[in-house]
Amino acid sequence: MRGVVTFYVTYLLCLLLGIACVVLVAHWNYSYRGGFSWDGSIKHFNWHPVLMVTGMVVLYGNAAVVYRIPLTWGQNKLPWKLLHAGLLLLSFIISVIGLCAVFDYHNTNQIPNLYSLHSWVGICTAALFTAQWVMGFTAFLLPCTPIALRSLVKPGHVWMGGIILVLSVVSSISGINEKLFFALKAKTNGTLPYSMLPPEAILGNCLGIIIVAFGLVVLKILSNQTWQRPEPGYDEGDFRPLAYDGS
Numbered sequence: 001m002r003g004v005v006t007f008y009v010t011y012l013l014c015l016l017l018g019i020a021c022v023v024l025v026a027h028w029n030y031s032y033r034g035g036f037s038w039d040g041s042i043k044h045f046n047w048h049p050v051l052m053v054t055g056m057v058v059l060y061g062n063a064a065v066v067y068r069i070p071l072t073w074g075q076n077k078l079p080w081k082l083l084h085a086g087l088l089l090l091s092f093i094i095s096v097i098g099l100c101a102v103f104d105y106h107n108t109n110q111i112p113n114l115y116s117l118h119s120w121v122g123i124c125t126a127a128l129f130t131a132q133w134v135m136g137f138t139a140f141l142l143p144c145t146p147i148a149l150r151s152l153v154k155p156g157h158v159w160m161g162g163i164i165l166v167l168s169v170v171s172s173i174s175g176i177n178e179k180l181f182f183a184l185k186a187k188t189n190g191t192l193p194y195s196m197l198p199p200e201a202i203l204g205n206c207l208g209i210i211i212v213a214f215g216l217v218v219l220k221i222l223s224n225q226t227w228q229r230p231e232p233g234y235d236e237g238d239f240r241p242l243a244y245d246g247s
Helices: 002-032 047-064 077-108 117-140 147-183 199-223
Strands: none
Touching: 002 047, 002 199, 047 077, 047 117, 047 147, 047 199, 077 117, 117 147, 147 199
């Protein structure tokens, strides 16, 4: 019983931190960076951080913990597989639009692409995410895939999922820091410099900390052995949620 309560408290924290991430990144770009458009202006770029944090961090993290929710354990696994894959697909689509936003903005304004460490880590993360989704769909959703292959792929699939989340968090906080360094320069645009911590800098730093906290909570849920979905033939003495009836 205590394990169930602890899980749901942790999961609630995960949800609240995810909502906070989306709200803060949207507020930052709307209130401090001028809002959003798709016209090649700086407002075009503003879609990039919002969509990448929403897709590659928040939606991806929530998709990763779907199987850990105890109330799902006594139910048919297929709907939860579809939900997991669907959330990841939505995360992928949103992230691709976010990448299009930054590439379109750079190309329109003749700014080089993929020159910073942030961009290198980000594009590698997106490539790994694409490969991970294709591999997961092939191995776990196609009915013709042999069970032996699924068992072989599963440990690597789970491990890579955690790695992609870590890389997504690293990409996000490095991108926030890079944007604050570019945007907060008193000599070029009249703002207080980043070193003086104006309100925008405090907001950006807080956003980065909350993104890190969200990632750590997701990794905690994924790494706790007692919160893993029981496989057929599990030990009857293992932890079980109240909703799990053994069927």
